[in-house]
Amino acid sequence: MSAALILVALATLASAAAAMSRRAILNSVLLLTVSWTGVAAFYLWAGAEFAAFAQVLIYVGAISMALMFAVLLTRRGRADLPAVPGARGRAAYAVLAGAAVAAVLLVAVAGGSFAAAPKAAPAASVRTLGGELMGPHAAALLVVGVLLTVALIGAVAIAAGPGKPEAPR
Amino acid sequence: MSALQICLAFSSLLFAVGLAGALARSNSILVLLGIELMLNAANLNLIAFWRFGPHGSAATGVVFVIFAIAVAAAETAVGLALIISIYRHQQSIRLEEATRLKG
Numbered sequence: 409m410s411a412a413l414i415l416v417a418l419a420t421l422a423s424a425a426a427a428m429s430r431r432a433i434l435n436s437v438l439l440l441t442v443s444w445t446g447v448a449a450f451y452l453w454a455g456a457e458f459a460a461f462a463q464v465l466i467y468v469g470a471i472s473m474a475l476m477f478a479v480l481l482t483r484r485g486r487a488d489l490p491a492v493p494g495a496r497g498r499a500a501y502a503v504l505a506g507a508a509v510a511a512v513l514l515v516a517v518a519g520g521s522f523a524a525a526p527k528a529a530p531a532a533s534v535r536t537l538g539g540e541l542m543g544p545h546a547a548a549l550l551v552v553g554v555l556l557t558v559a560l561i562g563a564v565a566i567a568a569g570p571g572k573p574e575a576p577r
Numbered sequence: 578m579s580a581l582q583i584c585l586a587f588s589s590l591l592f593a594v595g596l597a598g599a600l601a602r603s604n605s606i607l608v609l610l611g612i613e614l615m616l617n618a619a620n621l622n623l624i625a626f627w628r629f630g631p632h633g634s635a636a637t638g639v640v641f642v643i644f645a646i647a648v649a650a651a652e653t654a655v656g657l658a659l660i661i662s663i664y665r666h667q668q669s670i671r672l673e674e675a676t677r678l679k680g
Contacts, residue, residue, distance in 0.1 A: 413580065413587075417590075421594060427610070428602070437610070443614070447620070450584075451642075454584075454624050456627070474654065478606055482664040498600075498601060506594065506596045510590055510592075513593070517585040517586050523630075530636070531635065541640060545640055555647075555648065556650070562658070566659060
């Protein structure tokens with residue numbers, strides 16, 4: 409049971425670390441889709457099938473596509489790949505900060521005392537989830553729907569620019 | 578080490594990788610990706626406590642994760658639109674060169 413978890417965790421962490429250290433940004437996006445798939449596999453392992461489904465659909469499907477479009481729209485060939493001076497030092501400090509945060513969190517996790525886990529996973533069928541979403545969380549669901557609509561319309565408005573019509577030549 | 582602790586260690590390491598990436602890179606798309614990784618690590622925690630926590634109610638953790646994923650999707654869409662807008666103004670998405678917000 410734990411072996412599968414450790415395998416998934418290692419694959420996810422390795423692809424995430426590789427994505428964060430690659431020079432070519434398209435490779436980073438592709439490696440991150442692997443990492444997000446690993447997170448979905450973790451959800452499956454934990455018994456949250458609907459969350460895994462949402463993760464694959466939204467992250468692996470939609471967000472990675474949006475990211476690829478953004479990468480293709482904003483790159484100027486290989487010319488913007490060379491590193492600026494000082495990037496290496498900043499990367500070293502960033503890795504140091506990440507390692508410090510990881511050390512603090514890992515010490516807290518290893519030293520914490522957690523209550524014994526229940527044997528069986530809590531049952532979260534799609535029917536239960538639908539009941540929860542439409543019953544106690546209906547207001548939150550509506551707010552999230554409004555938020556998504558406003559955010560996507562705003563994203564289109566921001567990305568479309570001021571909309572000056574070009575003069576005919 | 579219990580399974581819950583392994584899950585929490587996994588999410589801590591994923592958070593640290595995202596943090597290091599967000600701090601180290603100067604490409605704003607990669608910084609956004611690092612932030613996404615940190616959000617994913619938080620979602621991992623939610624699922625882990627839902628699965629292994631002592632008071633596991635029916636579906637609270639999954640509902641929380643679904644809302645978090647929806648908000649993250651909205652954040653990514655707006656972030657990418659801002660990046661494209663900055664690129665149109667400055668012809669670059671390096672964070673060092675995006676020093677002014679006035680178009």
